Amino acid sequence: MHITVIGTGYVGLVTGACFSKMGHKVYCVDIDEGKINGLKKGVLPIFEPHLGTMVINAQEKGDLIFTTNIKEALDDSNIIFIAVGTPMSKDGSANLDYIFSAATDIANNISKDSLVVIKSTVPIGTGFKVRDHIESILEDMGSSIKIDIASNPEFLKEGRAIEDCLHPDRVVIGAEREEVFDILKDLYYSFVLNHDRFVLMDVKSSEMTKYVANAMLATKISFMNEIANICEVTGANVQQVRLGIGSDRRIGYDFIYAGCGYGGSCFPKDVQALINTSKSHGYYPRILSDVEEVNNNQKMVLVNKVVDRFGDDLEGITLSIWGLSFKPDTDDVREATSIVVISELIKKGAKIKAYDPQASEEFKKAIGDEYLSSIELVENRYDALDNSDGLILITEWKEFRYPDLDLLEEKLNQKVIFDGRNIYDKKIEKQGFELFQIGC
Numbered sequence: 001m002h003i004t005v006i007g008t009g010y011v012g013l014v015t016g017a018c019f020s021k022m023g024h025k026v027y028c029v030d031i032d033e034g035k036i037n038g039l040k041k042g043v044l045p046i047f048e049p050h051l052g053t054m055v056i057n058a059q060e061k062g063d064l065i066f067t068t069n070i071k072e073a074l075d076d077s078n079i080i081f082i083a084v085g086t087p088m089s090k091d092g093s094a095n096l097d098y099i100f101s102a103a104t105d106i107a108n109n110i111s112k113d114s115l116v117v118i119k120s121t122v123p124i125g126t127g128f129k130v131r132d133h134i135e136s137i138l139e140d141m142g143s144s145i146k147i148d149i150a151s152n153p154e155f156l157k158e159g160r161a162i163e164d165c166l167h168p169d170r171v172v173i174g175a176e177r178e179e180v181f182d183i184l185k186d187l188y189y190s191f192v193l194n195h196d197r198f199v200l201m202d203v204k205s206s207e208m209t210k211y212v213a214n215a216m217l218a219t220k221i222s223f224m225n226e227i228a229n230i231c232e233v234t235g236a237n238v239q240q241v242r243l244g245i246g247s248d249r250r251i252g253y254d255f256i257y258a259g260c261g262y263g264g265s266c267f268p269k270d271v272q273a274l275i276n277t278s279k280s281h282g283y284y285p286r287i288l289s290d291v292e293e294v295n296n297n298q299k300m301v302l303v304n305k306v307v308d309r310f311g312d313d314l315e316g317i318t319l320s321i322w323g324l325s326f327k328p329d330t331d332d333v334r335e336a337t338s339i340v341v342i343s344e345l346i347k348k349g350a351k352i353k354a355y356d357p358q359a360s361e362e363f364k365k366a367i368g369d370e371y372l373s374s375i376e377l378v379e380n381r382y383d384a385l386d387n388s389d390g391l392i393l394i395t396e397w398k399e400f401r402y403p404d405l406d407l408l409e410e411k412l413n414q415k416v417i418f419d420g421r422n423i424y425d426k427k428i429e430k431q432g433f434e435l436f437q438i439g440c
């Protein structure tokens with residue numbers, strides 16, 4: 001099939017690359033010329049394992065074409081995917097400016113009846129609004145072109161995006177006509193070979209499914225973070241409790257790891273947007289509001305532990321940070337706990353030495369100039385420890401799992417470790433380290 005994917009952000013780029021890998025011809029369209037020129041040369045705007053090689057190989061074969069010319073793409077495509085960003089507005093709702101601007105571009109450049117599929121995460125009812133928007137522009141131009149709309153949310157995780165996209169647990173398709181389901185099933189046929197993983201439904205339910213998946217996962221995490229806080233005050237150990245409950249198959253082991261809060265481009269934004277949608281329809285969602293509040297508080301847990309240990313005035317204290325990205329294997333720092341922890345510690349007078357395998361540049365852009373003069377970003381994890389009074393682990397990159405404890409002892413002024421992801425074994429306390437963890 002010939003496909004246009006509008007938007008070369010995380011989802012658009014990964015989707016385009018994966019469709020081309022499966023033998024479809026894909027046009028990836030973006031209005032950002034710099035980005036498209038970079039991609040043509042194989043320069044990726046994001047760090048994601050395996051994506052670079054896929055993009056280069058698919059372009060060499062002619063299966064993946066990056067362009068700013070939407071007309072050229074639409075003329076040669078049977079299906080149009082919208083995969084632009086839907087960032088959070090100030091009031092917590094999803095900002096749909098990019099969606100409607102893509103819809104306008106489609107209307108102004110389309111030359112035949114087309115299927116428009118929304119992959120971006122959009123509030124319930126957006127699909128129909130997009131179709132009406134395109135058709136009203138077409139009508140004004142005297143065109144009789146007809147549009148079908150479908151919803152096909154993406155469930156990939158950063159850092160495992162290619163694997164998730166090529167081997168999805170399920171492919172959710174929301175549409176109104178059998179023919180549309182059939183087209184999209186054909187498109188995904190090779191992704192779900194030998195397993196019927198299609199879940200077919202109406203458009204609004206499909207849009208809702210994406211929010212509910214993320215909200216349910218965020219709820220599991222906030223629930224466990226709350227349990228971790230209760231474990232701390234009662235003397236129980238959340239790690240043991242996790243194993244105790246995860247073994248019940250109705251609960252499962254996934255997404256019940258307590259830590260210093262969830263971040264990323266999806267959970268915080270989508271929980272807020274669902275709260276917002278719900279309120280705009282007159283329903284106040286209690287659980288979702290608490291999920292968000294518990295998470296905001298959880299991002300402060302490490303700061304509170306530092307204050308308990310060193311006092312509220314951190315003037316003269318230097319702290320080392322391991323991990324800045326919102327999770328391992330990505331350079332994404334959106335809504336990352338590191339931003340909250342580091343800015344709060346600096347406000348209290350601390351100096352920071354930080355290391356991340358990939359995210360330092362993104363972190364520098366995100367943290368704000370007022371804090372940068374108090375932060376030294378280093379290239380090696382052990383360089384972050386020189387003359388420091390304690391180590392704070394925020395992101396559990398693999399290279400942090402088995403630190404050289406002799407080197408830690410040699411470099412740190414005080415043998416203090418705050419482990420925000422519970423990756424260290426309590427037995428390091430036997431070597432004289434003070435270990436502060438979450439809920440244990």
Ligand code: UDX
Binds near residue numbers: 156157255258265326
């Ligand atoms: C998430 C969803 O998993 C994915 O399906 C959706 O398409 C986009 O949002 P992503 O944001 O890439 O993916 O990361 P994910 O691996 O889900 O982690 C999100 C956050 O939750 C991270 O900050 C992580 O550290 C945190 N987390 C995850 C926990 O604190 N505890 C857990 O048990 C699991």
